[in-house]
Amino acid sequence: MAMKRLTRQRKAVLEVVQRARNHPDAAWIYQEVRKLVPTISLGTVYRTLDALVEEGYLVPISRGGEATRYDANRKPHYHLICTSCGEIVDLEVELPELVGAARAAYPEHEIRAAHVEFEGVCAACRDRLAS
Amino acid sequence: MAMKRLTRQRKAVLEVVQRARNHPDAAWIYQEVRKLVPTISLGTVYRTLDALVEEGYLVPISRGGEATRYDANRKPHYHLICTSCGEIVDLEVELPELVGAARAAYPEHEIRAAHVEFEGVCAACRDRLAS
């Protein structure tokens, strides 16, 4: 059922994903993992990523239409998606509690979590566009 | 360039979308619109929806892997996605301002908006599961 065996493939995917700083998608991970295990298939990468998400090691970031990207950052943080270059920037900021407000207004629902995402222009693009 | 002509197809899509209470996806809209314009194609539905999104009449809600759903609700509101049935429930609640907090922590980025989404069990499923 649950993926439990520590195979070469899974080790390699874990290593790549933990080292990644880019919120990579499956294709990028596949490409990198092939440097460690050249015979791995894209299907296995997807299966492994699914397992890692299920186990909570990864958080999927899915933007409409585009490939799902994966985030292995342990620290609690939020994402800023740049409208200019599409990059995902981590924001480590403490935000006001939202779940409480929603629960107070809608006690009939069992609200468990809130997901927040910011949209704007990242510093790099801001500088680039200012020229 | 921009879709401007008021064709039978576009009228029908508009009518269906405005009447919809379900955050429908393109397939559901297509099915409904065919009751009004039986010869319409799915491609036209997609093209029309894209145009309506661009013009600001609709807000796309894209969940990873699943079909994009469209929201025509004018009032400002948030969404609760039920982890049990997948339904999207509107929450009309005022939340604390988030953009300001993020801007204060990261003045180098040009943060423009925040998107919030809740996750939990909707009232219907809660009742159903309690039995």
Added chain:
DNA sequence: GTGGTTGCAAAGGCTTTGCAGGCAC
């Protein structure tokens, strides 16, 4: 009449899956 719009069908991109062989345990 003109050019945006449509229908059709094919293609596209990402992701999942069936199956036989292989490997971790």
Added chain:
DNA sequence: GTGCCTGCAAAGCCTTTGCAACCAC
């Protein structure tokens, strides 16, 4: 030895697109 995992390739799903005919203006 057992059954989970892998590679391969095909299929699935949602969405986009090229093209000729069409119709709103």
